[in-house]
Every structure is written in structure tokens, then in C-alpha cells.
Amino acid sequence: MASDGSEPSSTYTLAGGTDGSAPDANEYADALALFVALDDVSIVACPGYSAFFNVSGGSIYRAIQDALITHVADPRRYRMAVLDAPPDVTPNQMRDLRGLVDSNRAALYYPWIVAANPLAGPNSTQPVEITLPPSGHVCGIYARNDIERGVHKAPANEVVRGALRFEPAVNFGQQELLNPIGVNCLRALNGRGLRVWGARTISSDPEWKYLNVRRYFNYLGASIDRGTQWAVFEPNGEMLWANVRGTIGDFLYNEWRNGALLGTKPEEAFFVRCDRTTMTQNDLDNGRLICLIGVAVVKPAEFVIFRIGQKTADAKS
Structure with a gap:
């Protein structure tokens, strides 16, 4: 301890190390296999795997995504996979990528989230903002929604806490393009903040179109099975x-x-x-x-429609 009572400070420079090579799809599959024995897992995601989209022609991205979908496919696991869109893709590219997958136990989110960098500081060389895949935030929203409302409530129209903005920004027209095919968009809504604005699976089966229906049946199955x-x-x-x-x-x-x-x-x-x-x-x-x-499950009110007619002053009804 220094004479003034403060802790001494030292600076160490690390050199000669290596971060190793990036993990491949088999290593992701091996990691997911460790969760098989854990009965309480209900949401599975691999935040960051979509950063491999531009590596090896996207084959690693696709393989990791397939490993996630395969992991949750077992009906006795009662799990959902949260999938990430690749970074910096356009809505038209996202539509094409959505057509490559089909699962009633997975949901896909777009675009990426810009957040404040917790490592940045006044004297830091770190960037002030960082761009993150959406699955980490979305998994937290699932958990918050389950606690506050219940699994039966769709985890949508929920605020994305900690987000500064989304890149790229998604407008109403792009939402109309992506939502029907099962791409859940994150949007900045005027006067309502940054929100998850979609609650669909990537299933082509209309019976399992809504995310909360699939998750609720997972919950029912697990509860009845174990109970x-x-x-x-x-x-x-x-x-x-x-x-x-x-x-x-x-x-x-x-x-x-x-x-x-x-x-x-x-x-x-x-x-x-x-x-x-x-x-x-x-x-x-x-x-x-x-x-x-x-x-008989309750499906979400995805579209709120009002019909307004003109009334004359002397109308009897």
C-alpha cells in the first residue's frame, strides 16, 4: 500500500498470445449438446453466430443456424431457438435468407441493435457504440414477458431496453414485406420508442404461425409431462x-x-x-x-382494425 493509503497501480503489457481460430459449426453443436441434460432450458440462442455470414460464403452461418434448429427440434426438449439476422443486410436480402429455413420451434429477428459500449470511457480507445445481434436482447425480453405477463402473451410490442437504435432502420413498408414471412422486426416507433414488432415463428405451418402459441404449448407439454x-x-x-x-x-x-x-x-x-x-x-x-x-389458446391481436362510418345528424340508429 502506498504511503498515502491508496492502492499502488501497475501497468502490464501482454504480448505473444493468440485468440485462436474462430469456432466452427461442429464446436457450436458440441456446446449445444451440453444443454441436452438440462431440463429447465426453454430458450436457446447463439448471439454472434451471424457474424460468420460473410465467412466461407455463409456456409458456417447456415451450419450453426441449422445446429440451433436441430437442437430444439426434439419435441421432448420443449425449447425455442432465437435466430439472428446477419449484420448489414437489406430487407430484400433478409427475405431471401428467410426462405432457407423452416421450423415451428425457432423465431428470426432483424435487424442488429446499436448499444452503448460499456468499456468506453473518457480515456478509452474503445468505440462509444457497438452493434450487437438481436438475440441477446430478445431472450431477455422473453424472460421479462414470461414473468410479468405469462408465456401465453406474445413477446412483442415490448421495449428493447439498452438499445440506442437499430441498423438498418425498418420502416412500415419493409415491415409489411417481412412480417408475413416470419421475420420479426425491431422498429423505432414514433412516440413509443424502440420495440420488438413481431411475434412469428419461421414455420410454413399456419397452425404454428405465432411464437407465443408454440412457446405456450412447450410450456403446457413440459408442465404436464413433469407434473x-x-x-x-x-x-x-x-x-x-x-x-x-x-x-x-x-x-x-x-x-x-x-x-x-x-x-x-x-x-x-x-x-x-x-x-x-x-x-x-x-x-x-x-x-x-x-x-x-x-x-383453445388465445392468439395475439396482431392487427387492430377499426371501421369508421359517417353518421348524419338525423340518423335514427
């Missing part, structure tokens, strides 16, 4: 079937009460069947308990 593990190795008969129906029915009733399901009464919102109509004797002989569940 009925007590039934394994129980005697497969009428008493077990009734208990399973009651367990799942109570869970779905709470979901309906929380506004996640459509219907003015529970019978309109969901049904649970677990009886002789869902299982054959062969199923019983081979130890299979089969439960059929139907839910």
Missing part, C-alpha cells in the same frame, strides 16, 4: 385414469382463469380424456397410459 411423473408404474386402471384427469384438469383450469385459454367456461377452453377411448388393450398390455388433451 404427472407420479403416475409412472402405478396400476393402469380406472382410478389412475381419474387421478390423471383431475391433475391435468386442475392445471388447465388455472390456465383458463389466468386468461391463457379461450372460452367463457372451462368446457369451451379445454378437455382431458384418459379412459378406454384413448387406450386399446394392446396399450394396456404394453404399459402405455395415453391421455388426450385439447386446449
Whole structure:
């Protein structure tokens, strides 16, 4: 310690090191494989992989993206992949890139985000601003939306905190080009700030068009799967079937009460069947308990439409 009580300062210069080569797609796949055993993972992203877009003709970018989609494809993992657009691409280029992928368990975001550089300072040589892939911010928005509203609410029309602007800026016409094909845009809206303005998957299947529907079914599947593990190795008969129906029915009733399901009464919102109509004797002989569940999910109000007519002063109705 110095005589004045302050900590001594020293400057060290590092030299002769190497950052190594950039990771390839196989290394990304190996890293994703480490998450397979973690049951609580529901969102997967690889922020920065899209920086490889201009390397090797984009093959590394495509391979890493495919590894992400493959990782979440297993229906028992109950996961979504958040995909990044490459940096510095135009909306027309983005439309072409969207046509190369198809998955109901992945969502694609465009464009990149300009944020303040936390390493910049008065005497720093670091740039004041840095450009970041959107997936990191979007994953945080997913988590915030899940806590504040619930998985059933689309993670859109949400403020992108920490963003200064988006590059390139997306206008209404470009949004109209990209949104129908499943590219979720980040936009600067006049008087409303910087927001996520899209909630679609990259699926060609209209049943799984909306991101919150896919994520909500993931949530339902994981919750019911894990919440009925007590039934394994129980005697497969009428008493077990009734208990399973009651367990799942109570869970779905709470979901309906929380506004996640459509219907003015529970019978309109969901049904649970677990009886002789869902299982054959062969199923019983081979130890299979089969439960059929139907839910009416709430889809997002993606377009808010008002029709305005002219009223005359003497109109009777």
C-alpha cells in the first residue's frame, strides 16, 4: 500500500498470445449438446453466430443456424431457438435468407441493435457504440414477458431496453414485406420508442404461425409431462385414469382463469380424456397410459382494425 493509503497501480503489457481460430459449426453443436441434460432450458440462442455470414460464403452461418434448429427440434426438449439476422443486410436480402429455413420451434429477428459500449470511457480507445445481434436482447425480453405477463402473451410490442437504435432502420413498408414471412422486426416507433414488432415463428405451418402459441404449448407439454411423473408404474386402471384427469384438469383450469385459454367456461377452453377411448388393450398390455388433451389458446391481436362510418345528424340508429 502506498504511503498515502491508496492502492499502488501497475501497468502490464501482454504480448505473444493468440485468440485462436474462430469456432466452427461442429464446436457450436458440441456446446449445444451440453444443454441436452438440462431440463429447465426453454430458450436457446447463439448471439454472434451471424457474424460468420460473410465467412466461407455463409456456409458456417447456415451450419450453426441449422445446429440451433436441430437442437430444439426434439419435441421432448420443449425449447425455442432465437435466430439472428446477419449484420448489414437489406430487407430484400433478409427475405431471401428467410426462405432457407423452416421450423415451428425457432423465431428470426432483424435487424442488429446499436448499444452503448460499456468499456468506453473518457480515456478509452474503445468505440462509444457497438452493434450487437438481436438475440441477446430478445431472450431477455422473453424472460421479462414470461414473468410479468405469462408465456401465453406474445413477446412483442415490448421495449428493447439498452438499445440506442437499430441498423438498418425498418420502416412500415419493409415491415409489411417481412412480417408475413416470419421475420420479426425491431422498429423505432414514433412516440413509443424502440420495440420488438413481431411475434412469428419461421414455420410454413399456419397452425404454428405465432411464437407465443408454440412457446405456450412447450410450456403446457413440459408442465404436464413433469407434473404427472407420479403416475409412472402405478396400476393402469380406472382410478389412475381419474387421478390423471383431475391433475391435468386442475392445471388447465388455472390456465383458463389466468386468461391463457379461450372460452367463457372451462368446457369451451379445454378437455382431458384418459379412459378406454384413448387406450386399446394392446396399450394396456404394453404399459402405455395415453391421455388426450385439447386446449383453445388465445392468439395475439396482431392487427387492430377499426371501421369508421359517417353518421348524419338525423340518423335514427
